[in-house]
Amino acid sequence: MTDMKKQRIGFTCAYTPIAIVDAAGFVPYRVLPVTDVPDQAGRILHDNLCPHVKRVLDRALENDLPEDLTGMIFMNSCDAMRRLADAWMTVRPEDHVMILDLPTTGGRTDIAFFAKELERLSHTLAAWSGNPIAADQIARSVEQYNQIADNIRTLNEFLAQGKLKGSGKRLQELINQATSAPFADSLTLLDAEIRNNQLNPARQNGIPVFLFGNVMPDPDFFSLIEDCGVQIVGNDFCTSTRMFENLPCTDKETLFTEISGQLLNKPPCARTFDPARPGKIADDVIQRAKSLGAQGIIGHSLKFCDPYLARLPMVRDAVQGTDIPLLLLEGDCTLRSFGQQRTRIEAFVEMLR
């Protein structure tokens, strides 16, 4: 395993069980849609696919990836992600690729099925590395992963209290690093960040606003929002806090079932839902905004993202029944159109004052 130890396995979705990747001796590496390479994925996919998958494919096309990235794990999370997996296998045929079938609901049969998928992942990673993965290793990785999740949560609370130096931008930088570095390195970094900030005084830096959406990994996005007079009291993006939700691991005999149940029932991306409560995403957004004392909500979705675009009207309808104003923005993973959006955010904040 030694020669494989530092190899990276890429992933693109917050549902990826990265603790199992870590347990296999690989470094889980989130391939973020952040790159300066030219836009060209549309010739393989279609220009109307979401910018997240297009930019990730652009990185593959231009080999804008770490040299030690030798495989990818894709989640069957949405149409665009499935098509990205297809394209990846064509563009980088030498990579190991696995697609995990992720149910859209979290019922009894779904949890059992996904647990088997996690077991398949474990076997596949073992085959890639040449070494079996023991339950103890997974348990240790889950424990480390949970420490990272705890730290991210603490730093998120610092942000809400206005005591995190560097604010939302800094938090996103840390999360980006935590999704691409060895767990131990991430823990060292996050521990230091907590120590450096915990004695800072709480401050009210602007109008308290709750952010939600899908993919927005650019740290500058958060500082631009804050520059408009916003204090981010909480956020819910695939690329931010939703990436790190604690996993249970109480019984090594049933650990895949435990992890499966937690992943399928964690605070969801729009693609996962509870059929007993259709449109729950709308109620969740309002409930979280209220619990955080937000005076406004800003939703940011990528263009062409069906899971979100189809459900935002439900959020809009539900928010109309409350006294919390909502601003919906659409973007492409970059800040290229932020000039226009800034005007809208400033007007929104002005209205909230």
Add this chain to the structure above:
Amino acid sequence: MMKQYFDDLVNGIEAKLKEDPGSMSPRKIYALEVAKIGRRLYGGEERVAWCGVTAPFDLLAAMGITSCFVEFIGAMLASTGMVSEFLAEAEQAGFAGDTCAYHKSVLGAARKGLMPVPDFLIATSCPCTGGLAVMETLARHFQKDLFVLNIPQEETQQSVQYLADQIRDMVNFVSNHTGEALSEDRLREAIAHTNKAREIMVDVYKMAMNVPSPANGRLLGNFGIVVALLLGTKAAVDVATVYRDSFKEMLEKGISGIPDERIRLLWIQNRIQFKNPLIDILETQYNASIVSDELNDITWDPIDPDDPYIGLARRAISIPFNGQGSRRIKHLQQMAKDYKIDGAINPCHWGCRQGSGARGLISKGLGEVGVPVLNLEVDCIDSRNFAEGQLKTRLEAFTEMLDHRSSPWEA
């Protein structure tokens, strides 16, 4: 409005057939049976379920449920020229213009009260994410219970069992709403109808492969996807039988779907659902015949009446839109070979991430077997941006190119 439309359609076709039995064509019988589904959906007298595309319609029929995938309504609204106002309604309600117009039109129709209130909804995760989202939205809109079938991406013993278990749970869900248990006899009868229709459709598709083909751009358009709504009923067997008999007679008499067929085309994914002249142009100006649609195929084995859930699960998993793109491409390559296809047309329905997202790889895959693909940029439902002139030019250039090259299937 829709009830009147379907009533008129059923009455009109029946009157025509009564008046002139010689005018009976397979397409007319098919249209009649499909219109009857519409009439039942909008009649207000039957239990109705709005569904996803890969729901087990035969099983639901056996439980006394009139069920239909919602995209069917989008296609109907487009074909009748009424869709624009419903698209506008959905867009005003915040549904993005970039999303699938099949779904937007249905959401607009629901908001305008034009979709019958269902007894419940059954969503399917295949073929698309957008379809699943629209079912969740409709469930919230109608305040009706929703059941979700997660269709696994690949067929394995484990995945088939997972889906079979979900279908069993679905039966309980339906029974809880109807207060009636599933009758084993009715299920057996439905499965027998499905298997019989399947057997005949295999023959129909085989005959359509003939050179020249008895099929043309209209006879089997949308057939494979819509006929699923009839499965489990005698209507499916009747429709398939009329097609088989008609094609058999045509082949015996040496009649082809279009005169002097020169170019054989495969239509990928969705047809353009609103009235347009493209098929006419292909057939009359270029002797180009669309001899098959991508979904006009039987990808599943007969269903074992003693263990139907496994067979129903396998069928749903087997559809070409499911799973990895490589599987879909392999299926298209096989169809191209079976039908001796000269060229394929992919409309790349705007807003369809599932379908158009694979267009580059489909072009490459069919190119590997010598079949060029024409990728169009068209919304199959929304006629507001239909660029007829541009599309005509591209079709003309494509067919001229095909006309000047030899068939990839010539020895």
